[in-house]
Amino acid sequence: MITSRDVARLAGVSQPTVSRALRDDPKVSEATKQRVREAALALGYAPNAIGRALSVGRSTRVGLVVTDLENQFYAHVIAPMHHELERLGYELVLITESSESAPVAEHVTAHGLCGVVLATTTVESIVPVRLRDRGVPFVYFNRTSQSVQADSVTVDPENGVRELLRDAIGKGHRRIGAIFGPRNTSTGEQRENTVRAVLDEHGLALAHRDVRHGPFDFRTGDEGLRELLDRADPPTLVLCGNDVVALGALNAAAELGVGVPDDVSIAGFDDLPTSRWALIRLSTVAYDLDEMSREAARLIVARVEQPDAPQAQPVYPTRYVARATIAAPRA
């Protein structure tokens, strides 16, 4: 059996350097990594995650629960989370659930995961309770649930929404509509409450007929905008629950021949790379999704390795990014 000691000897480095090099630790130089890899290959050595897991009594596999893998929001979560977990010597396992019921907790047990990042929790979800009951560590990502307290990474929408509405109201918008996310998610609820509170400070309110709710997806924006515009007196600005919803709304406007921002202004939330495209230029609320995804990876690993450490609940600030989809309404 070839061990890391053999690799270290052949590569002329210390044994811990072998582990670090094979984990692609940035502290190890590229030249050393290359030498270690060549030595490992020459000897047929491979660091064995299963063996390592068994030696400490647990797996190194972290589940990420998402709703829809084709939703582009998740691509920008999965990529940095995957890289950060890999850097820490852990693996990312994707779990999708159309309806978030019992199967998530079953999946975790069935596949021997050491921890879970929950990116789809609804406020009434039983998943956190099941995970707690089974002793599976988890971190809430961009969501929380009242049922169980746990580590979380979330976003504070207030500053971004406040800046956005100051700009839009300053430009003259008074009839404002919204296509919010699901009411049964903390993210949907919090963004909606923030919008309503800030509008209230400006002496404005959303008319009931100018509000729609739906999943955070393209179709919600597409259908929502069509409904809001299908009236004699539509809102002049439509706030969307997130960028993917806003992209659906922008495309609906393009299909209807409705100019953005000439005929209607549209705002998003998330600042996804697509929103920065010259063809899109979505005015939106931004925060550091990449760093937030990496932080979730670090938190779940920390929780797995130190079950009794105090809980961490970092909250990421937001800011408004003015681009091309909000302008003064028609006189």
Add this chain to the structure above:
Amino acid sequence: MITSRDVARLAGVSQPTVSRALRDDPKVSEATKQRVREAALALGYAPNAIGRALSVGRSTRVGLVVTDLENQFYAHVIAPMHHELERLGYELVLITESSESAPVAEHVTAHGLCGVVLATTTVESIVPVRLRDRGVPFVYFNRTSQSVQADSVTVDPENGVRELLRDAIGKGHRRIGAIFGPRNTSTGEQRENTVRAVLDEHGLALAHRDVRHGPFDFRTGDEGLRELLDRADPPTLVLCGNDVVALGALNAAAELGVGVPDDVSIAGFDDLPTSRWALIRLSTVAYDLDEMSREAARLIVARVEQPDAPQAQPVYPTRYVARATIAAPRA
């Protein structure tokens, strides 16, 4: 220890039905699945993939090797492949490699994968050789390599490219440029060869100065189009190696204030969902990427379960989808 027999008894179904229901087999009715899940939950039963793997002497974990998880092409591969593998009782593990060298093969051994789908192979890659030498089953996805024969799912560009060029040349395009994929991938090479062969049939050829090459990403299209247009006599049509490259080109045109298709026509390859957006309407070459991704999942599972079965190399046909980015060139 709770077994599937206990669950079957409580749910009032047969033991095989329990397995099928928990695997979400479409042959089991939703009502039965619900009953089985409730019984499994009530008893605290979870099907154990690790146990199952140990009982047959192997894991149920399939690796998918991709270049860049943020590239939207992969989202439309990962989602159907993940679902198909799950349906078959297997799991998808993502592996990213900036440079495709030895680490992929190490990763496979380290993480105890039963098989691998290679979606990033370059023609000179040593990965297939390493996998073969280690006895790890693999399937080429949208790529092949001459070094080792194996199962593959690929696309035949010919029909789609032929239809596209017939349309474009019929509209009057004679100066045609291209931003091709990497020359060291079978996909890049084959698409380029097909374009050149079909142009040849029309008595046309690509001028050397009208051709660029690069990775199949947004930046390649963005930079490529700027270079091609930065001349007194640019091509009137730019063929892109894939849709993501074409999206980069479309955005570069928007930033430059160059009208598409008024000033330059642009074509893609893949027909991603984004290409169908009203704001994009990319003329492109389509094939069934969703089915192809599911087929790759089925092939790797079949190979893992029947190592000696004959090789399968299904090839997916292409067709031209005319949208809004190809029009007659300016007189």
